[in-house]
Amino acid sequence: MSKLRCDISVSADGFVAGPNQSDENPLGEGGERLHDWVVPLAAWRDAHAKQGGEVNASSQIVDEARAGVGAALMGRNMFGPPAGGAWGDEQWKGWWGDDPPYHYDVFVITHHPRGPVEMGGGTTFHFVTDGIEVALERAREAAGGQDVMVWGGAEVINQYLAAGLLDELELHVVPVLLGAGARLFDNVGATEIQLEQIRAVEAPGVTHIKYRVSASRESG
Amino acid sequence: MSKLRCDISVSADGFVAGPNQSDENPLGEGGERLHDWVVPLAAWRDAHAKQGGEVNASSQIVDEARAGVGAALMGRNMFGPPAGGAWGDEQWKGWWGDDPPYHYDVFVITHHPRGPVEMGGGTTFHFVTDGIEVALERAREAAGGQDVMVWGGAEVINQYLAAGLLDELELHVVPVLLGAGARLFDNVGATEIQLEQIRAVEAPGVTHIKYRVSASRESG
Numbered sequence: 491m492s493k494l495r496c497d498i499s500v501s502a503d504g505f506v507a508g509p510n511q512s513d514e515n516p517l518g519e520g521g522e523r524l525h526d527w528v529v530p531l532a533a534w535r536d537a538h539a540k541q542g543g544e545v546n547a548s549s550q551i552v553d554e555a556r557a558g559v560g561a562a563l564m565g566r567n568m569f570g571p572p573a574g575g576a577w578g579d580e581q582w583k584g585w586w587g588d589d590p591p592y593h594y595d596v597f598v599i600t601h602h603p604r605g606p607v608e609m610g611g612g613t614t615f616h617f618v619t620d621g622i623e624v625a626l627e628r629a630r631e632a633a634g635g636q637d638v639m640v641w642g643g644a645e646v647i648n649q650y651l652a653a654g655l656l657d658e659l660e661l662h663v664v665p666v667l668l669g670a671g672a673r674l675f676d677n678v679g680a681t682e683i684q685l686e687q688i689r690a691v692e693a694p695g696v697t698h699i700k701y702r703v704s705a706s707r708e709s710g
Numbered sequence: 711m712s713k714l715r716c717d718i719s720v721s722a723d724g725f726v727a728g729p730n731q732s733d734e735n736p737l738g739e740g741g742e743r744l745h746d747w748v749v750p751l752a753a754w755r756d757a758h759a760k761q762g763g764e765v766n767a768s769s770q771i772v773d774e775a776r777a778g779v780g781a782a783l784m785g786r787n788m789f790g791p792p793a794g795g796a797w798g799d800e801q802w803k804g805w806w807g808d809d810p811p812y813h814y815d816v817f818v819i820t821h822h823p824r825g826p827v828e829m830g831g832g833t834t835f836h837f838v839t840d841g842i843e844v845a846l847e848r849a850r851e852a853a854g855g856q857d858v859m860v861w862g863g864a865e866v867i868n869q870y871l872a873a874g875l876l877d878e879l880e881l882h883v884v885p886v887l888l889g890a891g892a893r894l895f896d897n898v899g900a901t902e903i904q905l906e907q908i909r910a911v912e913a914p915g916v917t918h919i920k921y922r923v924s925a926s927r928e929s930g
Contacts, residue, residue, distance in 0.1 A: 502881070502905055502921070503895035504724040520901065661722070663883070665907040665921055669900025675723035680889025681740065685722055687885040690917035692910035697919050701722070701885055 492630055493637045496647055497555045497660035499524040499696075501668045506644045509670035516585075518671045524664050527696035528552065537591045547693035555660060560636025561629040562592060563622075565646035566600040569615065583607055584615060595632040597625045599646060622649050644672035651678040654705030658688075663697045682706040712850055713857045716867055717775045717880035719744040719916075721888045726864045729890035736805075738891045744884050747916035748772065757811045767913035768882075775880060780856025781849040782812060783842075785866035786820040789835065803827055804835060815852040817845045819866060842869050864892035871898040874925030878908075883917045902926040 500506050501524060508518030517524065528534045532543030533552040571582035584590060589610040597616045604617040616632075618625040629638040640650055650656045661674075686702040720726050721744060728738030737744065748754045752763030753772040791802035804810060809830040817836045824837040836852075838845040849858040860870055870876045881894075906922040 502919075503900060663919065665905035667895060667898070667900035667903050667905060669895075669898075675887060675889075678887070678889075680723060680887035683887050685885035685887060687915060687917065690910065690912035692912075695907060697907065697910035697917060699722075699883065699917050 492560070492633055492635055493657040494626060494640060494650065494655055495555075495559070495637050495658040495660075496640045496650070496656055497662065497700075498642060498647065498674065499528070499662040499664055500674055501664055501666045503667045503669065504673050504675065505668040505671040506642065506647075506674050507672040508668045511672070518668070520666065520668050521671065523666045524662075527662065527664060527694065539589065539591075547691055548696060548698070551660070551662075551691060551693065551698045555639075558637050559594065559639045560633030561595045561597065562639040562641055563597050563599065563625055563629055563646065563650075564641045565643050566598060566602075567645070568641060568643045569598045569600075583609065586613075589613075595629065596641075597629045597632075599625050622646065622653060623655070626650075626655060644674055644676070647674065648676055648678050651675070651683060651703070654683070656703045658700065659685075659703050660698060660700040663699060665695065679705075712780070712853055712855055713877040714846060714860060714870065714875055715775075715779070715857050715878040715880075716860045716862075716870070716876060717882065718862060718867065718894065719748070719882040719884055720894055721884055721886045721891075723887045723889065724893050724895065725888040725891040726862065726867075726894050727892040728888045731892070738888070740886065740888050741891065743886045744882075747882065747884060747914065759809065759811075767911055768916060768918070771880070771882075771911060771913070771918045775859075778857050779814065779859045780853030781815045781817065782859040782861055783817050783819065783845055783849055783866065783870075784861040785863050786818060786822075787865070788861060788863045789818045789820075803829065806833075809833075815849065816861075817849045817852075819845050842866065842873060843875070846870075846875060864894055864896070867894065868896055868898050871895070871903060871923070874903075876923045878920065879905075879923050880918060880920040883919060885915060899925075 498506050508521035511518040530544045531549055532545055533549045535543040569584050590613040593612040595614050597618050599622055600617050603619050607615040640647055682705055684704045688700040688702055691698040718726050728741035731738040747768055750764045751769055752765055753769045755763040789804050810833040813832040815834050817838050819842055820837050823839050827835040860867055902925055904924045908920040908922055911918040
């Protein structure tokens, strides 16, 4: 069966976003530093329709993280809209412009029903109100045998971890302390989750650690 | 000036000891798994007067961590004694037997005055009641130009971090989730601490990440 994968940047003290997340600052105070390692990369710029950029030990990590993915999952807060935004009249189409960097079906886990939103470049946003397991089933179907990626935020990733549904997790450990914010691994039933280190890669300003994840119990 | 260094095993979710630490289980529930990577190593066995053992990518890390250290610091809880133990009549001499694996002066930060305890193999335990900065001064003096190591526990390491006194921190990131326990980086004034990644090394069942630490402010 195709895998459910996650890769995410995390501070040395375990946060994937800083404190006081807001519409103006969705990554929280200091949270943008979590991405300092990736933004200069050619591999990242290419995915965001920009030219040039650096090539270093992280480049292959980024390429691999994007390879073999056929669909994705994300939480309602990651999709948006900002508070007071035009979700009700269905104007909001995510943070990523007309051509989002996904190019596959993205399933947004939400309590608010809405029809699919087809974007440029092959990305379609679907809105799933039946919970994380149904969202995963639909994403697997859409992925057509390829893997499914859960993009975030922390709450949704932690829910998939707690449900024993995540198969691979790659942490991009960044030399930053945030002190507060959204913590990975919060309330996931840690003692029932097994990690196996698959590989670790040193790169400028980041260490990539990839784990195979399994759980003593499976939900569903 | 000689450096203040720390190296410590930490779970993927940021704990250096599991929950419910006790005399029988000083590393807390599940905490002994933090040391699974190091105990089989020849470098570790040698330091604990045992023969044989494995050599792998962690061996050099352990050798380097022990090299160039002339004195050490530790917290009262790490030294012991167990609750109800014979501290009062000065019978307790630490967990490490007659020949502790330090072979230098070790300064125990405590509220309870006590004369120095000289052990075999060059280890002497000193008891400092004037706080972490005085303890560090005395350790630096004893180290004679070599580095000083802070061994733990988490509370004392966090105090040195918060005071802006730690120079280097090597985390041995272990593929284990503990879910609760003693957390590194708790209440250290994270936003005033800068980390610079010096190196990362992949090894069996662990990733070693070494940081240079600096602080926006220095205490003292």
